[in-house]
Amino acid sequence: MNDISIFFLLFLFTFASSSSSNNIHxxxxxxxxxxxxxxxxxxxxxxxxxxxxxxxxxxxxxxxTSTDCCIWNGITCDRxxxxxxxxxxxxxxxxxxxxxxxxxxxxxxxxTLNLAFNDFTASQIxxxxxxxxxxxxHLNLSFCGLSGQVPxxxxxxxxxxSLDLSFNYFDDDDLKLEPHVFINMFGNYTxxxxxxxxxxxxxxxxxxxxxxSSSLKLLNLDETGLQGKLPHYIFNLQSLETLDLSGNxxxxxxxxxIPANLTHLTxxxxxxxxLNGTLPSWLFTSPSLxxxxxxxxxxxxxxxxESFALPSIKRLDLNNNxxxxxxxxxxxxQLTNLIHxxxxxxxxxxxxxxxxxLSSLTNLEYLDxxxxxxxxxxxxxxxxxxxxxxxxxxxxxxxxxxxxxxxAMKQLQFLDLSGNQIHGQIPHSAGEIGRNGYIFNLSHNxxxxxxxxxxxxxxxxxxxxxxxxxxxPPSICNMxxxxxxxxxxxxxxxxxxxxxxxLSNSLTMMDLGNNSFQGTIPNVFEGxxxxxxxxxxxxxxxxxxxxxxxxxESLKVLDLGNNHLNGTFPGWLEYHPNLQVLVLKSNxxxxxxxxxxxVKSPFPFSFPVPFPSLLVLDLSHNGFVGQLPAKYFQNFNxxxxxxxxxxxxxxxxxxxxxxxxxxxxxxxxxDIRRLFVSLTIIDLSNNYFERGIPEIIGSLNSLKVLNLxxxxxxxxxxxxxxxxxxxxxxxxxxxxxxxNIPQSLAGIKGLExxxxxxxxxxxxxxxxxxxxxxxxxxxxxxxxxxxFPLPKKCIYIPQKHEDKSGFTWEVVMLGYGCGxxxxxxxxxxxxxxxxxxxxxxxxDAGEHMILERNKRRYVFIGK
Ligand SMILES: *[C@@H]1O[C@H](CO)[C@@H](O)[C@H](O)[C@H]1NC(C)=O
Ligand SMILES: *[C@@H]1O[C@H](CO)[C@@H](O)[C@H](O)[C@H]1NC(C)=O
Ligand SMILES: *[C@@H]1O[C@H](CO)[C@@H](O)[C@H](O)[C@H]1NC(C)=O
Ligand SMILES: *[C@@H]1O[C@H](CO)[C@@H](O)[C@H](O)[C@H]1NC(C)=O
Ligand SMILES: *[C@@H]1O[C@H](CO)[C@@H](O)[C@H](O)[C@H]1NC(C)=O
Ligand SMILES: *[C@@H]1O[C@H](CO)[C@@H](O)[C@H](O)[C@H]1NC(C)=O
Ligand SMILES: *[C@@H]1O[C@H](CO)[C@@H](O)[C@H](O)[C@H]1NC(C)=O
Ligand SMILES: *[C@@H]1O[C@H](CO)[C@@H](O)[C@H](O)[C@H]1NC(C)=O
Ligand SMILES: *[C@@H]1O[C@H](CO)[C@@H](O)[C@H](O)[C@H]1NC(C)=O
Ligand SMILES: *[C@@H]1O[C@H](CO)[C@@H](O)[C@H](O)[C@H]1NC(C)=O
Ligand SMILES: CC(=O)N[C@H]1CO[C@H](CO)[C@@H](O)[C@@H]1O
Numbered sequence: 001m002n003d004i005s006i007f008f009l010l011f012l013f014t015f016a017s018s019s020s021s022n023n024i025h026x027x028x029x030x031x032x033x034x035x036x037x038x039x040x041x042x043x044x045x046x047x048x049x050x051x052x053x054x055x056x057x058x059x060x061x062x063x064x065t066s067t068d069c070c071i072w073n074g075i076t077c078d079r080x081x082x083x084x085x086x087x088x089x090x091x092x093x094x095x096x097x098x099x100x101x102x103x104x105x106x107x108x109x110x111x112t113l114n115l116a117f118n119d120f121t122a123s124q125i126x127x128x129x130x131x132x133x134x135x136x137x138h139l140n141l142s143f144c145g146l147s148g149q150v151p152x153x154x155x156x157x158x159x160x161x162s163l164d165l166s167f168n169y170f171d172d173d174d175l176k177l178e179p180h181v182f183i184n185m186f187g188n189y190t191x192x193x194x195x196x197x198x199x200x201x202x203x204x205x206x207x208x209x210x211x212x213s214s215s216l217k218l219l220n221l222d223e224t225g226l227q228g229k230l231p232h233y234i235f236n237l238q239s240l241e242t243l244d245l246s247g248n249x250x251x252x253x254x255x256x257x258i259p260a261n262l263t264h265l266t267x268x269x270x271x272x273x274x275l276n277g278t279l280p281s282w283l284f285t286s287p288s289l290x291x292x293x294x295x296x297x298x299x300x301x302x303x304x305x306e307s308f309a310l311p312s313i314k315r316l317d318l319n320n321n322x323x324x325x326x327x328x329x330x331x332x333x334q335l336t337n338l339i340h341x342x343x344x345x346x347x348x349x350x351x352x353x354x355x356x357x358l359s360s361l362t363n364l365e366y367l368d369x370x371x372x373x374x375x376x377x378x379x380x381x382x383x384x385x386x387x388x389x390x391x392x393x394x395x396x397x398x399x400x401x402x403x404x405x406x407x408a409m410k411q412l413q414f415l416d417l418s419g420n421q422i423h424g425q426i427p428h429s430a431g432e433i434g435r436n437g438y439i440f441n442l443s444h445n446x447x448x449x450x451x452x453x454x455x456x457x458x459x460x461x462x463x464x465x466x467x468x469x470x471x472x473p474p475s476i477c478n479m480x481x482x483x484x485x486x487x488x489x490x491x492x493x494x495x496x497x498x499x500x501x502x503l504s505n506s507l508t509m510m511d512l513g514n515n516s517f518q519g520t521i522p523n524v525f526e527g528x529x530x531x532x533x534x535x536x537x538x539x540x541x542x543x544x545x546x547x548x549x550x551x552x553e554s555l556k557v558l559d560l561g562n563n564h565l566n567g568t569f570p571g572w573l574e575y576h577p578n579l580q581v582l583v584l585k586s587n588x589x590x591x592x593x594x595x596x597x598x599v600k601s602p603f604p605f606s607f608p609v610p611f612p613s614l615l616v617l618d619l620s621h622n623g624f625v626g627q628l629p630a631k632y633f634q635n636f637n638x639x640x641x642x643x644x645x646x647x648x649x650x651x652x653x654x655x656x657x658x659x660x661x662x663x664x665x666x667x668x669x670x671d672i673r674r675l676f677v678s679l680t681i682i683d684l685s686n687n688y689f690e691r692g693i694p695e696i697i698g699s700l701n702s703l704k705v706l707n708l709x710x711x712x713x714x715x716x717x718x719x720x721x722x723x724x725x726x727x728x729x730x731x732x733x734x735x736x737x738x739x740n741i742p743q744s745l746a747g748i749k750g751l752e753x754x755x756x757x758x759x760x761x762x763x764x765x766x767x768x769x770x771x772x773x774x775x776x777x778x779x780x781x782x783x784x785x786x787x788f789p790l791p792k793k794c795i796y797i798p799q800k801h802e803d804k805s806g807f808t809w810e811v812v813m814l815g816y817g818c819g820x821x822x823x824x825x826x827x828x829x830x831x832x833x834x835x836x837x838x839x840x841x842x843x844d845a846g847e848h849m850i851l852e853r854n855k856r857r858y859v860f861i862g863k
Contacts, residue, residue, distance in 0.1 A: 059092030121145030130156035253277025574610035
């Protein structure tokens, strides 16, 4: 052999050995089959499951038999053995079921498995997961739609370094972890560095001692239902970088002496618990801390800001606690890395100058000092402001002028300056901010005028309760995304312009109440499919209810009270499936109120009954005539048989915002900040209704307030009113009602206010626990009534009846004193149309005794 051939052979040999070593690298057939079987059971989706993926694609797309599995997307092989050791299919747009015997178990060397952000809804973690115990170090099943119990065998995975089971639920069913399995995890995972169980139901207390791996860096137990006190060891983990125990039911305080140096701690979140006590100083001296969230707890006392040394802090949330003490702004000026600062809803004190603060904190983007107790001032000197500022809340900060510095905040999205003392005209410069704005709240100030503004991006604009004068700003009509507009309680005047019709695509609620708008309501609501609330109460509007409202299917609240509107009752509103509140009070409406069943419903699926959702009907102070609308009463289904939900009060809201309401309840006008869904009201008072009170009204057994006063109703009070078992306020005063007060009314336990005054009622006032609490004024002006609380006493006249009981008693008269009694009785009896066969006088004092002893019926004589 010559050198060349030797060289050639050598070359061949090298080539062969290298290619044979390539063969060794190749994926094993069994493992490749296992992967293909796994793929086979899944399908690709067109969506990404959950949120948090920046890059998603159908990841198993290139898995097929013609290529080596080690080059498939998401697969990692051991280079020397060819074994599949890693699978990362996160954000892989996969859906299907993870079977209990999933073929993944045929990958005996698997070390890393990440299936996060795929749709395995309704799957469970296979109980045989322990089969990976000799290999698996990283398991990430977050956002997989898993439910059921985490199998106990998961603790067999003793090599785990990282476990993430967070955000798993299917429908309302969270993934659950038995407390003992949770505790065993710490005992068995001796190398654990990351444990994230956010949203997994554990519902347990943390044991008083627990041997946690000293290498633990991340512990996320957010919203796991944990309770009890925070044990010391939690803050004793030297390697800890992130600790999140938010959203649980922890009580007690944060331990103040902490032996360990939490030198690596970057993120500590204990928000949304029930922690109390004072904040320990170590919290404010942790050298690496970037994120500290303690909001929504019950921490109190002074914050040890004097020892404040958080050079790295970027985000600090102390809002919604009961913290107090004078805080010097200088303390905060040093925190130059701050991006996000929330101190709202506390009881601090001190004066903060805004321009100095904003120019010192050049990275600040988010500031909330609302209701913090601080007084915020501004010198309006032109300092630097971070142009990236996007969220600013300074509600109730005693601010006196509109800060000019805001003009630099071109990215501003949220601005809350409500409840301050801002006087006068808003400066012109303010008109330019907020092109990206989403919510501006300028309400509850002393603002007299607005600048020409270009807040065209706004979704919500609140300027209620100011002193703003002048016409409706036409630029509002250019806010094509506007959902909520509250201009109420100002001095706006002129007409409501036709151009509000431009807001048809977005507008959910418009409140122009308590201004001086005049003219007719523009008839432009045709296409307002989102409109849930239209409140024009307290203006000088004329004409009728605009017919274009008949198409607003979402309408829940229509409040046109206290205007000069006229015309007849807009019966066509009865088809609105969602209408809950209809207020037309104090206008000049006239005519009969009758269901207009004849009119065809404009809605394809409307209910066969009129006003199926109505809770409040206030037509008081108008010129309505005729009979009470019995046909309507008969059909007010939302005022009948409402099942009481004792868990949480439900409020009436429009587009997620509560609806407030001024209503005469219990005799007095009340401003109800949040209207309970259960506060059902019918107020037809101060009209010209006549004839009788229909029996059917008694079927509204969930009604809370009924006011029929100041009409011309006559006849008897129907017994059926006693069936109004939920009624709290009943006013039938100033009518022509006759006969007795039905005994059935005495059975209503919750009746707080009763007014039957100024009628022609007669006989004895019923007695009962509740009835005994009503004052004289409830019955005044009914000359024929007697008994408590009136000074007139009842006198009983036993009367022979044809029935078997022999005698009953008739009360005939009331007296002011014993001497005049007989004469008055005689006189009364002669007026009475009934024949009295014989009578006796019985002193009032003996009344109960006789009643009980004889168990005889009492019949009250009518006039
Ligand atoms: C297998 O996948 C490769 C890479 O995506 C592709 O080029 C090839 O056409 C596929 N083969 C088959 C049979 O689908
Ligand atoms: C898993 O079990 C199902 C039935 O439960 C069976 O159809 C399937 O072949 C099994 N798969 C494997 C990989 O054993
Ligand atoms: C811990 O794991 C071992 C095997 O890895 C197992 O035998 C033991 O039962 C586990 N301990 C607990 C408390 O789960
Ligand atoms: C789990 O995977 C998701 C998606 O890749 C990732 O965002 C998350 O940080 C991972 N969890 C852990 C504890 O590493
Ligand atoms: C705590 O865990 C460490 C490391 O696994 C172990 O060496 C030590 O014995 C354990 N201590 C207790 C009290 O269980
Ligand atoms: C904490 O760390 C500081 C500086 O890193 C060191 O001086 C101090 O001794 C440490 N304290 C403890 C209790 O380890
Ligand atoms: C903190 O709350 C616990 C019970 O939750 C209570 O016993 C304790 O008195 C409270 N401490 C303070 C300072 O309010
Ligand atoms: C807030 O502090 C003031 C005194 O600074 C005190 O009068 C008031 O009661 C405190 N309010 C609350 C809710 O703690
Ligand atoms: C606007 O401010 C008022 C007064 O502080 C407050 O009641 C209302 O809830 C605020 N609205 C929004 C949407 O923040
Ligand atoms: C309603 O009011 C308008 C404007 O005030 C008036 O022109 C009209 O005549 C009134 N209509 C009725 C029926 O009273
Ligand atoms: C639920 C499901 O799709 N199961 C299938 C998984 O794949 C195996 C093998 O192809 C089938 O037998 C199962 O029916």
